[in-house]
Amino acid sequence: GSIKLTTAAGDVIINHISAADLITIIANGNKIDIETIDPKKIDLNVLNAGGLIDINKALVAEEVKLIADNIKGTFVDTDSKNPLSFYMMGTNDSNVDTTDINVNAGNFEIEKFASNNAKIFSHGDNLNWKQVKVGSRFDINTPKRSILIKNKLGLLEDNKDIQIYAPDGFYLTADASKVETNAKVLDADRNQSVNPTITNSSNTGNENNNENMSKTQEDVEENLNPTDMRDQSQNIRDSLRYNINADGVINIPSLGDVNIKVTDISSGGAGISIDKDIPIGEEINLTFNFNGLEINTKSKVVSKEYDESTGTYKLGLKFTDITPEIAEQIPYACMSL
Numbered sequence: 001g002s003i004k005l006t007t008a009a010g011d012v013i014i015n016h017i018s019a020a021d022l023i024t025i026i027a028n029g030n031k032i033d034i035e036t037i038d039p040k041k042i043d044l045n046v047l048n049a050g051g052l053i054d055i056n057k058a059l060v061a062e063e064v065k066l067i068a069d070n071i072k073g074t075f076v077d078t079d080s081k082n083p084l085s086f087y088m089m090g091t092n093d094s095n096v097d098t099t100d101i102n103v104n105a106g107n108f109e110i111e112k113f114a115s116n117n118a119k120i121f122s123h124g125d126n127l128n129w130k131q132v133k134v135g136s137r138f139d140i141n142t143p144k145r146s147i148l149i150k151n152k153l154g155l156l157e158d159n160k161d162i163q164i165y166a167p168d169g170f171y172l173t174a175d176a177s178k179v180e181t182n183a184k185v186l187d188a189d190r191n192q193s194v195n196p197t198i199t200n201s202s203n204t205g206n207e208n209n210n211e212n213m214s215k216t217q218e219d220v221e222e223n224l225n226p227t228d229m230r231d232q233s234q235n236i237r238d239s240l241r242y243n244i245n246a247d248g249v250i251n252i253p254s255l256g257d258v259n260i261k262v263t264d265i266s267s268g269g270a271g272i273s274i275d276k277d278i279p280i281g282e283e284i285n286l287t288f289n290f291n292g293l294e295i296n297t298k299s300k301v302v303s304k305e306y307d308e309s310t311g312t313y314k315l316g317l318k319f320t321d322i323t324p325e326i327a328e329q330i331p332y333a334c335m336s337l
Contacts, residue, residue, distance in 0.1 A: 077105035163187040241266040242334040248288025
């Protein structure tokens with residue numbers, strides 16, 4: 001059968017509770033704290049703002065419905081034939097403030113979920129998340145990948161296999177071989193299959209504008225000598241690069257000021273066109289303005305390619321002292337190009 005428990009006032013603290021079908025608990029207090037719970041379905045609701053649901057271990061066959069401003073727990077699917085489905089929201093249909101859950105299910109399904117910050121560990125790679133909204137950031141880990149989802153653009157982070165920008169509600173599905181989402185994929189390791197592929201954050205679905213991007217380090221990495229490679233972080237990541245067309249100046253100690261054309265940019269570097277042969281490893285100062293953003297930073301030449309048709313060199317530059325504030329503004333400046 002089913003169990004329904006409602007408190008007139010106060011918290012709910014349970015060592016163990018079990019039922020064949022549904023367990024419903026409504027707490028007119030600040031907390032539902034359960035050591036172990038073992039039903040087919042769970043429906044828990046903490047009514048007070050700022051409340052917490054904390055489940056040490058839940059053995060569940062079908063559905064998990066949690067309503068509280070903070071959610072924490074471990075959930076194990078006891079019926080591998082069906083997906084384990086979650087509905088998680090804050091009080092009054094608001095975002096959950098913090099979510100920290102561990103899910104062991106063959107198919108981890110989310111019907112609806114909104115949270116400001118979430119840490120989610122899934123023991124399986126099969127995800128079917130239908131209606132999801134991130135208030136700040138989600139950190140998701142499965143056996144095959146780590147995924148970072150944020151609702152604001154900013155610097156890409158190390159040690160994340162896939163990074164996604166989701167200012168609005170989105171869906172996400174995944175299995176061991178691929179990930180699919182309607183949010184904007186900013187970055188993905190080369191061994192990750194993502195659909196859609198990396199897209200311009202301001203022009204998702206526009207094929208012409210998608211051509212405005214390339215990988216920041218993909219070509220650069222091939223041309224780095226061992227000294228340059230040691231200068232890179234241990235885990236070199238691809239990052240979003242935008243094609244632009246801006247006049248600029250570089251200052252080289254041996255040559256002074258030299259006019260250049262800036263052809264592309266990312267938060268970590270830029271590509272320039274110049275009629276001078278500058279050696280790889282040369283440290284220069286780069287100054288230019290595009291779309292109202294002033295860039296003035298020390299840079300290092302990390303790649304070089306000669307274009308015989310124009311008699312110019314294409315140099316790949318790595319920013320070496322750009323401030324985080326300026327770096328974070330670069331994607332925004334590119335969005336309106």
